[in-house]
Amino acid sequence: DIQLTQSPSFLSASVGDRVTxxxxxxxxxxxxxxxxQQKPGKAPKLLIxxxxxxxxxxxxxxxxxxxxxxxxxxxxxxxxxxxxxYYCQQxxxxxxxxxPGTKVDIK
Amino acid sequence: EVQLLESxxxxxxxxxxxxxxxxxxxFSFSSYAMDWARQAPxxxxxxxxxxxxSGDSTYYADSVKGRxxxxxxxxxxxxxxxxxxxxxxxxxLYYCAKPKPGGYYGLDVWGQGTxxxxxx
Numbered sequence: 001d002i003q004l005t006q007s008p009s010f011l012s013a014s015v016g017d018r019v020t021x022x023x024x025x026x027x028x029x030x031x032x033x034x035x036x037q038q039k040p041g042k043a044p045k046l047l048i049x050x051x052x053x054x055x056x057x058x059x060x061x062x063x064x065x066x067x068x069x070x071x072x073x074x075x076x077x078x079x080x081x082x083x084x085x086y087y088c089q090q091x092x093x094x095x096x097x098x099x100p101g102t103k104v105d106i107k
Numbered sequence: 108e109v110q111l112l113e114s115x116x117x118x119x120x121x122x123x124x125x126x127x128x129x130x131x132x133x134f135s136f137s138s139y140a141m142d143w144a145r146q147a148p149x150x151x152x153x154x155x156x157x158x159x160x161s162g163d164s165t166y167y168a169d170s171v172k173g174r175x176x177x178x179x180x181x182x183x184x185x186x187x188x189x190x191x192x193x194x195x196x197x198x199x200l201y202y203c204a205k206p207k208p209g210g211y212y213g214l215d216v217w218g219q220g221t222x223x224x225x226x227x
Contacts, residue, residue, distance in 0.1 A: 001169060034213035036152075043202060043220060044152060049213030087152050091211040094166040096142070098152040 002026050002090050004099035012107040019075040021102045023088035028068045032092035035064055035073045038101075039084045047086075048073065078104070109133035109216050111203050116221035123193050127221055129186040129203030134216075137161075137181035140206055142214060143188050145199035145223075155201070156188065171197075193225045 003026040013019050023033065031051035036044040046055045048064040051071060061076045075082055083106055088099040115127040129141070143155040156177040157166040165177050176189040186203050200222050204214035 032211075036214075038152070043217035044214075045217075046207075046213045046215045049207060049215075053212075055213070055215065085151075089152075089154070089213070091213065094157065095168045096154040096157065096166075096211070098144075098154055101151040 001095055002029060002093055002097055004088055004090055004097055006086075006088060006099040006102050008102060009100065010103045010105065012105050013078050014107045015078055015080055017078045017107075019078050019082075019104060021073045021086055021088075021104075023066075023071045023073070023099050025069045025071075025090055029090045029092035031067050032090060033064075033066070033071050034089045034091060035062075036087045036089065037082075037084045038087065044087065075104075109205070111205065111216060111218035113201060113203055113218045113221035116201065116223045118224045118226065119193055120227050121193060121195055121225055123225070124189070124191045125193065125223060127188040127190065127201055127203075127223070129188075129218060131184045131186065131203075131205070134205070136179075136184040139208075140211065141179065141186045142204045142206065143177060143186075143201060144204055144214075145197075145201045146220075147196075147199040150199075153199070158186070190223070193223075195225050197223060198225045199223060 035048040038044045052064045085101045085103045110132045112130045142157040158177045174192045178187045200220040202220045205216040207215045
């Protein structure tokens with residue numbers, strides 16, 4: 001099975017900060033990676049798919065890049081509503097797997 | 108509006124069984140693969156199982172293989188997860204989710220989840 005790791009697991013940031021989260025796969029997954037945002041008590045929300053394509057209605061401050069085994073999610077200017085936990089997911093090979101998550105908290 | 112509504116969760120003893128349902132509306136259900144994912148209390152997301160639109164192809168996480176069975180009834184627009192030989196570690200909020208149109212690029216619609224608690 002393909003394992004995903006995320007770094008950092010936790011980050012503390014301020015409104016307006018540029019934030020980058022990294023997701024690494026245990027083997028190459030081409031660009032078959034998605035990013036989700038989850039807030040407490042809510043279902044995950046798809047932010048980015050196919051590594052870099054923004055899901056409809058997702059603000060343009062979110063962006064994704066990468067290929068193969070290393071991927072990044074960047075928030076260009078953190079907004080109050082962005083404080084949440086972010087997960088990557090590989091959809092290249094079954095079983096699909098999620099990363100362990102990165103919690104973005106208010107500094 | 109595209110909606111997914113899970114049901115069937117509850118409290119069950121270790122070794123017991125439960126069947127979860129996910130009622131879909133607002134899209135052509137039979138045209139989409141469907142997935143189950145779960146989240147243990149205070150933990151991250153875990154992909155559990157997936158099923159093709161026709162129901163012919165099934166996929167499972169290693170942690171549930173041989174114990175869980177995914178199925179669907181396209182005439183009822185409903186996805187199922189039969190869970191047998193339940194373990195304490197299966198305790199979680201179970202979500203059903205729909206992939207984006209065109210293939211497995213991401214899960215763009217999620218239900219609100221149904222809670223499964225395995226405890227004696």
